[in-house]
Amino acid sequence: MASTGAGKVTDLSAYRAVLASRMRAQASYRASFALDLGSSLLVGVVELAEIAVLYTSVHGIGGLDLAAILLVFGLADLSFSLADMAFGHCDDLPTLIRAGTIDVFYLRPQPLLAQLVTSDISLRRIARGGVGLVVLVIALAINDVPWSPAAVLLLVLALLSGLVTFGSLFVTAAGCQFFLVNGAEMTNAFVYGGRYGATQPASVWGRPLVVLFGFFFPMAFTAYLPVVTLLGLPGLDGLPTWLGWCAPVAALWAVVLAALAWRVGVRHYQGAGG
Amino acid sequence: MSSVSMDGPIIETHGLRRTFTVRDGLRRRTVVAVEGLDLRIEPGEAVGYIGANGAGKSTTIKMLTGILVPTAGEVRTCGLRPVPDRRRLARHVGVVFGQRSQLWWDLPTEESFELLAAIHRLSPDDARSRRSELVERLELDEFLTTPVRQLSLGQRMRAEVAAALLHRPRLVILDEPTIGLDVLSKQRLREFLVTERHEHGTTLLLTTHDMGDVERLCDRVVLVDRGSVAFEGTLAGLSRTVGADRVLTVDLAEPVPDLGTVATLPGVRHQGHEGHGLRHRFAFDAEQTTVVALLAALSAHAEVRDLAIEEPDVEDVVRRVYAARR
Numbered sequence: 001m002a003s004t005g006a007g008k009v010t011d012l013s014a015y016r017a018v019l020a021s022r023m024r025a026q027a028s029y030r031a032s033f034a035l036d037l038g039s040s041l042l043v044g045v046v047e048l049a050e051i052a053v054l055y056t057s058v059h060g061i062g063g064l065d066l067a068a069i070l071l072v073f074g075l076a077d078l079s080f081s082l083a084d085m086a087f088g089h090c091d092d093l094p095t096l097i098r099a100g101t102i103d104v105f106y107l108r109p110q111p112l113l114a115q116l117v118t119s120d121i122s123l124r125r126i127a128r129g130g131v132g133l134v135v136l137v138i139a140l141a142i143n144d145v146p147w148s149p150a151a152v153l154l155l156v157l158a159l160l161s162g163l164v165t166f167g168s169l170f171v172t173a174a175g176c177q178f179f180l181v182n183g184a185e186m187t188n189a190f191v192y193g194g195r196y197g198a199t200q201p202a203s204v205w206g207r208p209l210v211v212l213f214g215f216f217f218p219m220a221f222t223a224y225l226p227v228v229t230l231l232g233l234p235g236l237d238g239l240p241t242w243l244g245w246c247a248p249v250a251a252l253w254a255v256v257l258a259a260l261a262w263r264v265g266v267r268h269y270q271g272a273g274g
Numbered sequence: 275m276s277s278v279s280m281d282g283p284i285i286e287t288h289g290l291r292r293t294f295t296v297r298d299g300l301r302r303r304t305v306v307a308v309e310g311l312d313l314r315i316e317p318g319e320a321v322g323y324i325g326a327n328g329a330g331k332s333t334t335i336k337m338l339t340g341i342l343v344p345t346a347g348e349v350r351t352c353g354l355r356p357v358p359d360r361r362r363l364a365r366h367v368g369v370v371f372g373q374r375s376q377l378w379w380d381l382p383t384e385e386s387f388e389l390l391a392a393i394h395r396l397s398p399d400d401a402r403s404r405r406s407e408l409v410e411r412l413e414l415d416e417f418l419t420t421p422v423r424q425l426s427l428g429q430r431m432r433a434e435v436a437a438a439l440l441h442r443p444r445l446v447i448l449d450e451p452t453i454g455l456d457v458l459s460k461q462r463l464r465e466f467l468v469t470e471r472h473e474h475g476t477t478l479l480l481t482t483h484d485m486g487d488v489e490r491l492c493d494r495v496v497l498v499d500r501g502s503v504a505f506e507g508t509l510a511g512l513s514r515t516v517g518a519d520r521v522l523t524v525d526l527a528e529p530v531p532d533l534g535t536v537a538t539l540p541g542v543r544h545q546g547h548e549g550h551g552l553r554h555r556f557a558f559d560a561e562q563t564t565v566v567a568l569l570a571a572l573s574a575h576a577e578v579r580d581l582a583i584e585e586p587d588v589e590d591v592v593r594r595v596y597a598a599r600r
Contacts, residue, residue, distance in 0.1 A: 014392040021389060025380045104376040106341045108393050109364040270343045270357065 074136030079162030175261030
């Protein structure tokens with residue numbers, strides 16, 4: 001098709017139009033939006049407090065002190081919140097399937113996943129991301145960070161890869177929803193469990209957990225491993241300290257996993273669902 | 275988009291089959307929803323796709339629009355293969371689901387139209403002219419700024435139809451479009467569809483339980499039973515297959531007890547009389563004898579004061595077709 005180039009541009013404007021209208025709709029219910037923001041902020045603060053309490057009473061869990069774990073928490077929470085804002089509503093897929101509204105997506109001339117992802121944006125997660133950002137900035141100030149261009153690059157890579165990894169996790173879960181229409185609880189356990197895992201040092205996990213949340217769902221690469229690399233800490237047993245640089249590779253793997261899960265899910269829906 | 279075939283049938287299926295696997299406790303069971311379906315619909319036709327619940331109507335629509343993959347058989351919609359060509363096909367097909375909305379429930383109605391115009395990449399001029407055409411024809415202006423969730427069912431269905439037709443689809447599929455609507459709303463919607471088809475040559479495929487829809491809108495019906503075509507032809511033809519005739523009731527000026535001779539006309543049966551011969555009922559096959567011929571024959575025997583013609587009840591016809599096939 002000769003119009004592909006121009007078509008891409010106007011296609012983007014369609015997604016933009018939908019997203020803009022979603023934002024306006026959320027902002028128009030002011031009281032409810034404010035409440036959402038508030039509760040989202042509260043959840044972020046409570047989780048932070050939990051970590052702070054744990055690490056002030058016990059020193060050096062998994063080779064990390066309070067300052068280092070704050071860095072892990074800030075990094076993971078910021079990238080998760082941004083991913084949650086952009087991809088979090090993929091959780092609604094079971095509702096769309098049950099109500100049959102997913103069929104409406106099939107009747108529009110765009111890829112299904114692109115439509116699902118751009119069908120909404122959860123602005124209230126900004127509050128959560130704000131907590132992550134503040135913690136990250138504080139943690140960077142109180143840690144003994146050996147600043148260099150490489151250190152900055154590592155942090156940026158970790159943040160971006162974290163965003164992609166968590167986004168992929170949401171999509172992977174959505175792909176599985178095509179099979180488990182009532183399985184939202186199970187996939188949520190992976191998504192939110194994965195997020196929780198990402199804010200912890202992977203060195204305290206048992207081997208099965210390391211394999212599952214460290215490598216298969218590469219949560220350890222979103223924050224813990226980059227922090228280990230950045231601060232030059234002893235990392236996972238028998239694994240090199242520079243593993244944190246592999247965050248983009250882990251993100252790529254997460255994308256592959258998500259694409260696979262989504263594809264299989266859609267095939268299953270078209271093949272068996274309805 | 276020139277490669278989309280503009281001639282040839284707009285819908286064509288051969289031996290289309292679709293099964294579902296359902297879990298029955300621990301055992302798995304295969305349920306056949308559509309079995310060996312052969313359909314051919316030409317551009318500009320209006321076809322009523324009728325049948326009982328579970329006859330395979332929705333499954334067929336999903337296969338025609340690329341939502342479901344056929345288990346076997348072939349399907350072409352607008353000359354395209356629905357599943358692999360889904361995104362291209364979406365530009366030529368508009369679907370109205372009576373039971374599921376494609377509008378954004380928390381946005382004003384007009385904003386849904388703007389989003390759909392962007393989604394279908396309509397040029398601003400095209401979008402504007404089409405939108406005002408639909409707003410006028412479907413009388414949407416009174417609630418354009420109302421959020422969709424506050425619309426009445428009748429208003430919402432009109433908005434849904436406008437949303438599905440905004441991109442000027444060549445084929446419009448309506449799945450139970452008048453379900454739950456009051457008489458006036460049904461009437462308006464049918465009138466709109468007749469005009470739309472007349473002006474733009476749009477092909478209509480309609481599933482419905484409301485035979486009024488079929489009578490007013492469709493020139494052909496396809497009756498499905500257990501996933502395959504049980505009858506295909508005109509509504510009158512459908513009635514004939516089970517011997518459901520039109521009925522003429524006449525009131526006479528003077529009682530005439532014996533009008534039996536009129537019944538010798540081809541396809542006419544005298545069903546009886548009331549009031550000592552003041553009122554007579556004749557069942558007749560419209561293909562063999564016209565009302566005019568019947569009346570002419572009657573007036574040779576008596577003076578006709580009043581008359582009424584009853585159409586066969588299609589629901590009853592469908593029931594009889596089903597019963598005959600069991």
